Amino acid sequence: MAADTRDRILDALETLLLDDGADKATLEAVASRAGVSKGGLLYHFPSKDAMMAALVRRLGERSDVQRVEAEAAGTSLAQWYLQPPDASSAEEVALYRSTLAALRSIDGRPGEVQQAVIDVMGMWDRALQREVTDPVQAEIVRLVGDGIYLAALLGLPHTPPDLHRDVVARLLCGGSSTVDPSGRGSAG
Structure with missing residues (x-):
């Protein structure tokens, strides 16, 4: 399940980078797009x-x-x-x-x-x-x-x-x- 969440976060990051650029790919935006809390994102990735x-x-x-x-x-x-x-x-x-x-x-x-x-x-x-x-x-x-x-x-x-x-x-x-x-x- 953790690997699925990691991939979901990375997929969300990829989409944001492609659609909106690096400036818009904030931790909050990635967490929202991935359907996880910011804390959940930080559990998998301690920084942007x-x-x-x-x-x-x-x-x-x-x-x-x-x-x-x-x-x-x-x-x-x-x-x-x-x-x-x-x-x-x-x-x-x-x-x-x-x-x-x-x-x-x-x-x-x-x-x-x-x-x-x-x-x-x-x-x-x-x-x-x-x-x-x-x-x-x-x-x-x-x-x-x-x-x-x-x-x-x-x-x-x-x-x-x-x-x-x-x-x-x-x-x-x-x-x-x-x-x-x-x-x-x-x-x-």
Whole structure:
């Protein structure tokens, strides 16, 4: 039951961030939207920063579920990270919403929220560096994947599928130390 309440609070926070912005996402507004008392909210999240950081961490957990599913289907982390998001998938749309809300929660100040973002992004960084043995190549994959996702979030024009496939193939197969199409690391 406590997990349900936590998720209800985080869902309310996400909705407020998306609909009204960070300034309107007060503890009182989130508690009201979630149908809990302010004390109930504070039981789960002792501060607004703690609540915002939990939202970012939940996003990381949800996206990691997608990564694990892709890996089970034979997709490498690099391939998964570089794929264009599927806007027809309800799961992907939910992640879009969570990502946009998380981006609205970040105010650029050092603290718990910024550390949560650093932790989540660091998880992807470390995983890519384990898979793609050349650190420069791993960083390029991360930067390109971040750009692909950001473009999708902003509704920018999509890269034609054939061109996207060619970009990914060149990026993953064109370096001195890369990931082969089977998804296993290789040195070339």
